[in-house]
Amino acid sequence: MALLEMHRVTKVYGEGASQVLAVRDIDLSVAAGDLLAVMGPSGSGKSTLLTIAGSLEDPTSGEVVIDGQLLSGMSRNDKARLRRRSVGYVFQDFNLLPGLTALENVSLPLELDGVRARRARELAAAALEELGLDERVAHFPDELSGGERQRVAIARATVGERHLLLADEPSGALDSASGEAVMRMVLAACRRGLGAVVVTHNAQLASWADRVVFIRDGRLVDQTAIPPSPESLLQQGSEP
């Protein structure tokens, strides 16, 4: 079953002459284990696509299905619950709460969803440990490096039962080594069975994905074929 399906999704902002078509006729499907990258320049509609995929915003027309549940017609509360349980977000600027420790940042969404505090903290500690942050659990965001903060954000996005990971330029201003580390974590989560959508303008980040779709002016215009095995690269010409 697909974790995320978008059918003919269109989003229009404004009215009349000032109308802007942010995304148009988007069809997209992400199954468990998929890592999908959406590549496009700024202003191409990729962030809008992601907020609609995560039910933070409603499309003007078209359907979004998360975990087999059709979003249109769902109450605001039901959507919020579905979002808390199923969807994790990673943002460019991490969006950690500065007054909470790494552990509290990760356990908070679980507690909001009714998981008892002790259990939420156990799950959060496990998620942080998995990302190599077991010694940083009690640190506040401003005591962590950029790479560590992004790891906390990924732990928060994947903690508990969440299995759809949505990331908007997840390596933000990190250097290329930390950017690679972020994509390794996202890929590892997908290999464990999560599905992920990463929107980025960065080809190196996108190339960690199994499939890359290209967005221009709100439309998906192209996508990569399933790449052949890397061995073919290493057998190429032995020119001097």
Add this chain to the structure above:
Amino acid sequence: MSVRHALLALLSEGPKYGLQLRQEFEERTGDVWPLNVGQVYTTLGRLERDGLVEADDAHEDERQRGYRITAEGEKELAAWFGTPSEAGSPPRDELVIKVLVAMRVPGVEVGDVIQIHRRHLVELMQQWTRIKEDEGRLDLALALAVDAELFRLESVVRWLDAAEGRMKRSSLGPAPAATPRPRLRLRARSR
């Protein structure tokens, strides 16, 4: 790629056989650039002709010949490490020419030309990135060679992105005034 200098570098560690040089070259470069035996011996022949290596009698059996680096060879190697590698643009970059020409050809959508190349480049990058996936088994030389290839391909994608953005802005902006254009010429290269 300078096989010549890479072989000198390997020989600077001590005398070696041709086959051994080939194997070590491939290992050191992460097996990204396979080398055939013929190339190794042709290159060794030229290095010997130029006085940069010589036969090593102690390292010889009836099946293969050993080589060692000469003092001249050591000097040449030091000069190679100390000289910046060629970083100029290729004399005629086919992709750049293709995009520039496509802008003027009626019926050709330059955006499509750009996207076809962008997709191809990203597909290649996906293949290179797969090599890095298993971090535990990734050797350092291979990781460095793969990174070099990824950064090179990425730079081309970024140029395509920038070109597309620039064209879009220029088609939306006001028509340029008819002032004479300064003529820019890339320096003629003698390669």
